[in-house]
Amino acid sequence: MGSLLEVTDLKTHFHTRDGVVKAVDGVSFSLAEGQTLAIVGESGSGKSVTALSLMRLIADPPGKIAAGRIMFRDENVLEMSDEQIRSLRGDRIAMIFQDPMTSLNPVFRVGHQIAEALRLHKGMNRKAANARAVEMLELVGIPNAPSRARDYPHQFSGGMRQRGMIAMALACDPDILIADEPTTALDVTIQAQILELMIEMQQRTGAAIIMITHDLGVVADMANDVMVMYAGRQVEYGTTDDVFYRPLHPYTWGLLDSLPRHDISEKGDLCPINGQPPSLIDIPPGCAFHPRCPYAQDVCRTDVPELREIESGHSSACHFSGQPDFTRDVMPCSADMEVE
Amino acid sequence: MLKYVFRRILQMIPVFLGVTLILFALRIPGLLPGDPVQLIVGERELTPALRAQIEEEHHLNESVPVQYGYYISGILQGDLGRSLQKNRTVTDILLDKFPNTARLAVSAILVEIIIGLMAGIISAVKQYSFWDVVVTLSTSILVSVPVFWLGMLLQMFFGIKIKQWTGGAFSLPMSGMGSPPDLVHLILPSITLASVSTAYVARIMRSQMLEAMGQDYIRTAMAKGLSQRVVVFKHALKNALIPVVTFIGIDLGALMGGAILTESVFSWPGVGREIYLAVMQRDWPVVMGGVVVVVLIVMFVNLLVDISYAVLDPRIRYGGTAE
Numbered sequence: 001m002g003s004l005l006e007v008t009d010l011k012t013h014f015h016t017r018d019g020v021v022k023a024v025d026g027v028s029f030s031l032a033e034g035q036t037l038a039i040v041g042e043s044g045s046g047k048s049v050t051a052l053s054l055m056r057l058i059a060d061p062p063g064k065i066a067a068g069r070i071m072f073r074d075e076n077v078l079e080m081s082d083e084q085i086r087s088l089r090g091d092r093i094a095m096i097f098q099d100p101m102t103s104l105n106p107v108f109r110v111g112h113q114i115a116e117a118l119r120l121h122k123g124m125n126r127k128a129a130n131a132r133a134v135e136m137l138e139l140v141g142i143p144n145a146p147s148r149a150r151d152y153p154h155q156f157s158g159g160m161r162q163r164g165m166i167a168m169a170l171a172c173d174p175d176i177l178i179a180d181e182p183t184t185a186l187d188v189t190i191q192a193q194i195l196e197l198m199i200e201m202q203q204r205t206g207a208a209i210i211m212i213t214h215d216l217g218v219v220a221d222m223a224n225d226v227m228v229m230y231a232g233r234q235v236e237y238g239t240t241d242d243v244f245y246r247p248l249h250p251y252t253w254g255l256l257d258s259l260p261r262h263d264i265s266e267k268g269d270l271c272p273i274n275g276q277p278p279s280l281i282d283i284p285p286g287c288a289f290h291p292r293c294p295y296a297q298d299v300c301r302t303d304v305p306e307l308r309e310i311e312s313g314h315s316s317a318c319h320f321s322g323q324p325d326f327t328r329d330v331m332p333c334s335a336d337m338e339v340e
Numbered sequence: 341m342l343k344y345v346f347r348r349i350l351q352m353i354p355v356f357l358g359v360t361l362i363l364f365a366l367r368i369p370g371l372l373p374g375d376p377v378q379l380i381v382g383e384r385e386l387t388p389a390l391r392a393q394i395e396e397e398h399h400l401n402e403s404v405p406v407q408y409g410y411y412i413s414g415i416l417q418g419d420l421g422r423s424l425q426k427n428r429t430v431t432d433i434l435l436d437k438f439p440n441t442a443r444l445a446v447s448a449i450l451v452e453i454i455i456g457l458m459a460g461i462i463s464a465v466k467q468y469s470f471w472d473v474v475v476t477l478s479t480s481i482l483v484s485v486p487v488f489w490l491g492m493l494l495q496m497f498f499g500i501k502i503k504q505w506t507g508g509a510f511s512l513p514m515s516g517m518g519s520p521p522d523l524v525h526l527i528l529p530s531i532t533l534a535s536v537s538t539a540y541v542a543r544i545m546r547s548q549m550l551e552a553m554g555q556d557y558i559r560t561a562m563a564k565g566l567s568q569r570v571v572v573f574k575h576a577l578k579n580a581l582i583p584v585v586t587f588i589g590i591d592l593g594a595l596m597g598g599a600i601l602t603e604s605v606f607s608w609p610g611v612g613r614e615i616y617l618a619v620m621q622r623d624w625p626v627v628m629g630g631v632v633v634v635v636l637i638v639m640f641v642n643l644l645v646d647i648s649y650a651v652l653d654p655r656i657r658y659g660g661t662a663e
Binding site: 055057086087088089090091094095097099102103104105106107108109113116117120121152154165168 | 555556557559560561562563564565566567575578579582652653654655
């Protein structure tokens with residue numbers, strides 16, 4: 001399968017009074033048709049900005065896509081006119097957001113908000129678009145859809161609103177669905193339902209999904225590929241199996257160790273990553289992760305590690321990745337370590 | 341909804357009684373200077389017999405609570421009493437003046453809506469631009485300028501100076517309303533009357549618009565591929581309008597009740613000026629009747645505003661089951 005989306009060296013910077021925030025600083029990945037890519041990282045690692053950059057939804061000013069290339073099929077999204085990018089948004093690339101409580105406009109009916117995209121992109125008249133909106137609501141499992149379409153968002157529960165958002169995003173049958181932490185604001189039981197729904201809808205529509213999350217459980221369930229981000233940079237990138245079973249980067253190890261698991265109970269305790277993610281204005285020199293990394297050497301404090309392909313299709317941005325004795329098993333629990 | 345409206349109307353009764361009670365308390369003898377009987381008699385000689393007759397006619401020989409009872413029962417029959425100065429009923433006088441006040445109020449509200457909303461939207465959409473600075477600066481000046489002073493400045497400039505400079509070729513009428521009433525006479529008074537509220541409308545509109553445009557649902561609308569124009573004028577505007585409509589509605593109530601300062605400066609024959617004149621002449625039935633009518637109008641318009649919320653904001657549904 002060919003590449004649907006090819007992102008090369010994307011840099012999105014925000015110019016603030018305190019300095020330049022390098023929210024995304026050189027990220028590259030590709031997405032094939034019908035595949036799912038997960039972007040993982042702590043809060044503030046640049047996941048959401050990456051996603052918004054793909055649709056050019058970064059507010060300018062203060063934001064600016066400083067460099068890079070975003071090839072959607074054979075066109076560079078960054079070189080499109082405003083009109084071209086608008087015809088892409090909602091039609092070929094759609095997005096659902098983290099907080100369904102605030103992502104729907106409170107003063108318009110849910111059905112109307114879904115129909116809006118259809119009328120815009122598919123040229124449907126009001127009646128056809130409304131009928132299609134009801135159909136979409138049915139598809140995402142809203143009971144009694146014809147009357148629910150006439151409801152306002154506040155009459156929907158959180159889970160139903162997220163279903164409504166999914167219906168809205170998928171209404172035009174997009175090639176790519178970007179989901180920015182779609183389950184974070186929901187109850188655990190509803191989270192599972194929404195994820196199931198997304199998987200089902202993906203099978204039905206064949207849309208590729210970019211899943212932004214900090215929930216590694218979600219990644220394991222859904223993704224074909226995983227990209228791990230730290231401080232606006234990519235630290236590891238590979239297939240889900242690669243990243244989960246043969247992780248290369250100490251940060252990924254840390255993430256995996258801080259995950260509660262039912263099958264491993266040797267230590268009993270979780271082992272969180274010590275310290276805080278760095279300020280994006282003042283990223284540490286060298287490897288951004290070095291102040292929190294138990295393996296940090298002098299070279300980590302001075303040289304920025306490049307993302308290198310260590311095994312076929314599996315890359316890591318650590319100076320030591322690929323060295324035979326540099327493995328996760330020797331990792332001490334960094335929570336016991338003094339942070340520099 | 342009907343239940344809500346009914347409840348609101350019931351709530352008006354104590355407010356109304358409270359206002360009339362306070363007004364009536366001013367009639368407790370000795371609280372305010374002047375003798376009503378003397379006012380009615382005027383230049384005529386006041387004999388004890390005449391005094392007794394007048395007191396009898398106006399129930400002035402009764403205690404204040406009894407007088408209040410007479411007054412309230414009069415209001416319920418549509419009788420606001422008689423003017424002490426003019427040989428007319430208060431109802432008559434107010435009915436005569438109210439259309440003029442309404443005319444001025446409506447044109448001021450139009451100025452407020454058109455200029456205020458536009459200025460607010462422009463300065464929000466083009467935040468920190470030249471026009472935003474113009475709007476924020478001029479609105480801060482306008483809200484701090486006394487209305488009567490602005491009225492006088494406008495009179496001086498458009499009524500006198502321009503007339504002098506153009507050799508009498510151009511000027512705007514600076515007082516009265518002409519007969520038959522025409523639009524030219526409305527220009528200066530309605531601008532004066534609208535000035536402060538227009539500035540407030542622009543500021544509220546600006547801040548509401550900016551707030552709305554920072555909301556998540558705006559990002560959703562953008563992600564849908566809608567154009568900037570649709571996002572601003574449909575998705576943001578409808579949300580931002582809710583508090584602005586409230587303000588304009590309440591202001592309409594206040595303006596309908598007569599603008600005492602503006603009407604006086606421009607000799608505008610409205611309810612406000614009538615109340616002002618009545619105060620100067622201690623013609624208390626007119627003052628009271630005027631205030632009572634103003635209170636009724638304000639309460640009624642406020643009710644309409646509250647009902648209009650429900651139309652604009654689907655989250656508000658009165659009397660129904662709350663979320």
